[in-house]
Amino acid sequence: MFKEMYDVIVVGGGHAGCEAAAAAANMGSRTLLITMNLQTIGQMSCNPAMGGIAKGQIVREIDALGGYSGIVTDRSAIQFKMLNLSKGPAMWSPRAQNDRMRFAEEWRSALERIPNLDFYQEMAVGITMEKERITGVKTSLGLEIRGKSVVLTNGTFLNGLIHIGLKNFGGGRAGERASTGITEQLVSLGFDTGRMKTGTPPRVDGRSLNYQKMIPQPGDESPGKFSFLDTPTLSTQRECHMTYTNPEVHDLLRDGFSRSPMFNGRIQSIGPRYCPSIEDKIDRFKERERHQIFVEPEGWNTVEVYVNGFSTSLPEDIQFKALRSVEGFENVKFFRPGYAIEYDYFPPTQLTHTLETKLVKNLFFAGQINGTTGYEEAGAQGIMAGINAHLKVSEEEPFVLRRDEAYIGVLIDDLITKGTEEPYRMFTSRAEYRTLLRQDNADLRLTERSFKLGLAGEERLERVRVKEDQYKELVGFFKKTSFVPEEVNPILESLDSKKVTQGDKLVKIFSRPKVRMHHMAMLNSVSTYIKEQKLIPEALEQAEIQVKYAGYIEKEKANADKLQRLENIRIPKDFDYMPLSSLSMEARQKLSEIRPATISQASRISGVSPSDISVLLVFLGR
Missing domain, CATH: 1.10.150.570 (GidA associated domain, C-terminal subdomain)
Structure with missing residues (x-):
């Protein structure tokens, strides 16, 4: 069945595995994606959403590099929001709710259209080696599949153990078995390993909920998207809703603490600090009488609902009683209870910046195996591991992103240099150059580099060049074109901004905090220029950011240049x-x-x- 040698073998079909396989295959490597279940490729194991604060920036970076996460998200979105618009553009973060089934279907379809990519369904139970170099993988049927490099993206499956109250059983995800063999072999080779924990909330029947008692959470009036390509923009959106826990809910949950694996010592590993379970919240924040619950639909054509904010491993009867005391959930019916899962990970200080292991040549790790949490963090590692696995077997220079070049660079550098003892999640605060690393300029930062790798195509590069040329010319226009007070003062007066007494360059007016691009477009000279040059919206947005935040951007560039001397x-x-x-x-x-x-x-x-x-x-x- 597998007589020929693959260039890259990717183990695991989650977000990291999908991006790794796509990148390696698209760059020209003969690639195999081996996974325990081909029906769950690209599965959203937890919440049906992509992006969020800092995570949205990562998805746009993956897209700019020629990855698929942004495209798949846009094609399966049911709602879109740009978060933090009240703050500066460094904090703007796109987020989408997704149709869970369509998301996985889009991933599968996208991967099947890649000619160099083969698929195989079976459990990989180990690796094969010669001296200190990888030579392939072993499967549960005893097959040895040869490969010049291997990328392990095992997610939560390595010796996964699911907890619901006092019950526990092996599994990598609800309804799926755990993966065994790989951890034990890697430990025998000298790798350090540890255990981490994550959790997920109950899924419920939306027909049993009373949405009239909840607060609607609509999407943006003019929804955006993730991909820089011409993917569809939402014309209709599904509403999410919000409700709250209350003291009665908290008391019911506390009644189950004696049977909670988190409190009775059954779970020893550390969970994500910034995504705690509901029992952890009410224990750590005893002074709070309520916590937010977000009610998120799982798709266009399903009644299944994800109860965001109610992650738990308490016994199922306690979960049910407590949730029925939440406003709007009085008659709730469960699809399945929440659970916690413990799994093996390998401290990422054992890797280089290419995500190749230091102990075994041509072996790469990506995703939760490195101690991260989140689809976006996994996808980012996956595309970088796939790129570097291809470059390694092709004997080309590695591809590494610096901290001032991408959130992906911050993520990997943090993991490699600092390690992590709890599930690592990306935040804007982790990036010291976040004014440079905005979601709006990910294409400007990364597409040309990806094009040189052979990953991003001509269409992406041409779009970037048009955007860059147009915004730079528009900024130049603002700097060299003058205004007369009579034309700008009515606009300034309407914004409660101080009027001017003499003419000056347009950039002086545009630099004022309250003045936006649509205000500038009221001026005849600006309106005429925009129409004559046929400027695209992305160029207008970029020009506004570059004018208003020029001082901050230049300062961060100078700081980054100083750091680069040490690099x-x-x-x-x-x-x-x-x-x-x-x-x-x-x-x-x-x-x-x-x-x-x-x-x-x-x-x-x-x-x-x-x-x-x-x-x-x-x-x-x-």
Whole structure:
């Protein structure tokens, strides 16, 4: 069945696996995607939504790199919102509710259209090696499939254990068995491993809910989208709703704490800090009398509803009683109860920035196996692992994104240099250059680099060039074109902005906080220019951001340039830190373990002080 050798074998068909397989195959590698169930490729295991704060930026970056997450999201969306519009553009974050079944269907269809990609349904139970290099995978039927590189994207399936109250059973997801064998083999090879936990709320019958008692949560009036390509924009949207827990709900939940695996010691592993279970919320925040519950439809043509904010592993009878005391849920019927799941992960400090393992050549990890949580974080790692697996077997230079180039760069750098002991989730606060890393300019930052890799196509590159040329010319127009007070003062007066007494350049007016592009378009000179040049909306938005935030953008660029000087100072791979008595012992141990590639990376390792960096610079002759 598998006589020929694959260039890249991807294990797992979740968000990381899909992006990894697509990237490697589209770049020209003969690729195999092996997964335990071909019917669950691209499955949304938890909430039926993509994006959100910082996560939306990641999806747009994946799209700019030629990935599929944004396209699939747009084609299966049922609602779209741009979050944080009251704040600056660095904080704007797109989010979409999705049709769960259509999302998986779109992923499957997209993958099946890639000529270089093969599929196989079976459990991978181990890897095969020669010396320290990967040679393929072993399956539960005893097959050995040969591959020049392997990307492991096992999600929550590695020795997965599902908890509902005092009951637990093996599984990687509700209704699906766990994956065994891989952890044990990797540990025998010298890999460190740990356990993490995540959870999911009940799914309920929407016909049993009273939406009249809830607060409607509509989408944007003019919905946007994720992909920079010409994907469909929503013309109609489904409403979500919001309700609240109450003291009665909390008391009912507390009654079950003695049977909670989280409180009785059955669950030892750490769950996501920023997505706690409902029992964790009422225990940690005892002073709060209520918590938000978001009621999210699972699709266009289903009555199934996702109860966001009610993640739990309490016994099913406690879940049912408590949820029936939530306003609007008095007659709720369950499709299935919530549960917690424990699974194996491998501390990501065992990887390089390409996501290749340090112990086994040509073996890559991506997704929850690295200790992250979230579809978006998984997809980002997947596309980077797929790209670098292809480049490695093609003997080409690796592809690494810096912290000032992408949220994906921040994500991977955090994992590699700092590791994580709890499920890692991306936030805008993790990025020190978030003014540069906006969702609106992901295409400007990344598409040309992806095109050079052979991943992004001509259509993407042409769209970026049009957008870039138009916004730069428009900014130049504002800088060189003058206004007369008589024309701008009525606009300024309507905005309660101070009137002007003499003419100046348009950029001076546009820089004022209350003045937006649609106000500028009221001026005859601007309106005429926009029409004559046939400017696209994306160019108008980009020009406005560049004018209003020019000072902040330039400052961050300068800071990034300073950091880049340290990035250029490389540390030899075999550098011996232990004899350097001027370094603290903690620094010597951490540096020896993580093996940073550059001084900049070394400076971000927890426990390595500025004085340690100074010592390193001296020893490196800098």
